[in-house]
Amino acid sequence: DVKVTQSSRYLVKRTGEKVFLECVQDMDHENMFWYRQDPGLGLRLIYFSYDVKMKEKGDIPEGYSVSREKKERFSLILESASTNQTSMYLCASSLWGSSYEQYFGPGTRLTVT
Amino acid sequence: AQSVTQLGSHVSVSEGALVLLRCNYSSSVPPYLFWYVQYPNQGLQLLLKYTTGATLVKGINGFEAEFKKSETSFHLTKPSAHMSDAAEYFCAVTTILPGGYQKVTFGTGTKLQVIP
Numbered sequence: 001d002v003k004v005t006q007s008s009r010y011l012v013k014r015t016g017e018k019v020f021l022e023c024v025q026d027m028d029h030e031n032m033f034w035y036r037q038d039p040g041l042g043l044r045l046i047y048f049s050y051d052v053k054m055k056e057k058g059d060i061p062e063g064y065s066v067s068r069e070k071k072e073r074f075s076l077i078l079e080s081a082s083t084n085q086t087s088m089y090l091c092a093s094s095l096w097g098s099s100y101e102q103y104f105g106p107g108t109r110l111t112v113t
Numbered sequence: 114a115q116s117v118t119q120l121g122s123h124v125s126v127s128e129g130a131l132v133l134l135r136c137n138y139s140s141s142v143p144p145y146l147f148w149y150v151q152y153p154n155q156g157l158q159l160l161l162k163y164t165t166g167a168t169l170v171k172g173i174n175g176f177e178a179e180f181k182k183s184e185t186s187f188h189l190t191k192p193s194a195h196m197s198d199a200a201e202y203f204c205a206v207t208t209i210l211p212g213g214y215q216k217v218t219f220g221t222g223t224k225l226q227v228i229p
Contacts, residue, residue, distance in 0.1 A: 004156070031215060040122065042203060042221035043157075050214055090156055100145050100164070100207045100215055104156035 003027070004105035006091050012111045019078040021108050023091030029103070030096035032074035034058075034066060037088040037107070049074055050096065081112045115140040117206050119220035127228050132176075132191040134223050136204035139185060145207040146187040148178055151222075152200045160202070163187065174198065199227045 007022035023032065031050050035043040035058075045058030047066040055066050063085060067075045074093075078085055088109050092102040120135040138144060145164050149157040161172025168180040174197075178189045187204060204220040 033217070035219075040221060043219040045217065048215075056214070092157075094215065097213055100209075100217075101147060101159050101162055102149075102157075102205075102217070104149075104158065106156045107154075 004091055004093055004103050006089075006105040006108050008108050009106060010109050010111075012113065013078075013081050014113055015082060017078075017081050017112075019081050019110065019112075021076040021078075021089055021091075021110070023074045023076070023093075023105055024072050025074075025093040025103070026072065027093070027095075027103070028071065029093035030071070031094045032068065033092040033094075033102065034064075034074065034076045035090045035092065036060070037090055043090065046076065081110075083112050086110060086112045115144070115206055115208055115216065115218050117204050117218050117220035119202075119204050119223050121223055122221065123224045123226065125226040125228055126194045128196055129193050132189070132194045132198065132225065134189040134202050134204075134225065136178075136187045136189065136220060137185055138187065138204070138206045140206055140208055142208050145209075146178075146180060147205040147207065148172065148176070148187075148189050149203045149205060150200050151203065157203060160189070194225075194227045196227050196229065199225055201225070 004025045033048040034046040049055045049068045065077045091105040094102045118137045147162045148160040150160045151157045163180045171177045
């Protein structure tokens with residue numbers, strides 16, 4: 001079974017802090033994604049990556065950056081956390097050129113105070 | 114541009130009743146369509162998918178969905194609801210861009226409540 005893990009289930013940070021959210025998948029997937037999930041808004045794509053050191057902006061990249069130094073690991077960085085970044089963050093991965101289904105991690109609930 | 118519309122952010126059904134969750138999409142190219150389920154405090158997991166071929170697809174836990182191109186719909190159904198079906202359900206559309214990159218769009222989700 002594909003496994004996608006995220007570094008923390010719950011995280012509390014202060015405004016202005018730099019925050020790192022990490023995601024690791026164990027199935028050699030090329031594609032990795034970061035979403036945020038907010039009530040009534042569904043999942044919104046922040047960034048995605050289709051290869052090591054490659055990244056593409058999603059629909060809401062402002063205030064975020066990403067890093068993919070190894071194929072299995074995709075990090076989301078909040079350079080200076082703000083209260084409007086309080087949300088559930090979901091990481092996902094998928095295989096290139098396949099049936100395109102995504103495999104999700106359990107999520108990180110981030111609270112910025 | 115592509116989009117996904119899920120009608121009804123909350124749906125309540127009685128245990129044993131039919132479950133119908135609606136999803137309409139727009140896409141300028143042939144889409145791949147998915148339903149995912151999210152149980153409380155968990156990530157999403159795949160329920161079923163349509164890629165090509167048969168338009169009626171069956172998924173896990175007795176769910177199925179039918180791709181209707183003329184109606185641009187991919188509604189999710191289950192003949193008889195079970196208490197364990199209470200969860201949030203997301204419809205998603207994926208299109209493949211030049212170069213093979215995936216463009217994924219999720220709907221806003223439908224919370225299913227099952228009443229005993």
